[in-house]
Amino acid sequence: MKIRPFGVLVHRYSGLAMTVFLVIVGLTGSFLAFYKELDSTINPQLYVKADVQLLWMSSEAAQIGKLFDLDTNILSIPSVTCVLIWLKKRR
Numbered sequence: 001m002k003i004r005p006f007g008v009l010v011h012r013y014s015g016l017a018m019t020v021f022l023v024i025v026g027l028t029g030s031f032l033a034f035y036k037e038l039d040s041t042i043n044p045q046l047y048v049k050a051d052v053q054l055l056w057m058s059s060e061a062a063q064i065g066k067l068f069d070l071d072t073n074i075l076s077i078p079s080v081t082c083v084l085i086w087l088k089k090r091r
Contacts, residue, residue, distance in 0.1 A: 040047040
């Protein structure tokens with residue numbers, strides 16, 4: 001047996017073996033990257049949207065800020081039913 005045909009066979013089958021490995025790695029990586037989307041598609045009963053509103057009044061935020069000696073920044077977005085509050089330590 002000559003060396004060239006042997007090299008071609010080694011190259012062919014090692015390439016196929018690596019292809020199988022890379023396909024498995026690619027598929028499992030895709031499953032990990034889209035885990036939440038796949039899980040919510042497969043198990044929709046586990047992902048029920050809650051009808052809860054989170055509302056903070058500015059007076060409550062001010063009380064929390066005074067309690068912990070923090071500056072409070074309140075952001076209210078009209079199209080969203082919640083108010084976001086950032087608490088920042090005073091210097």
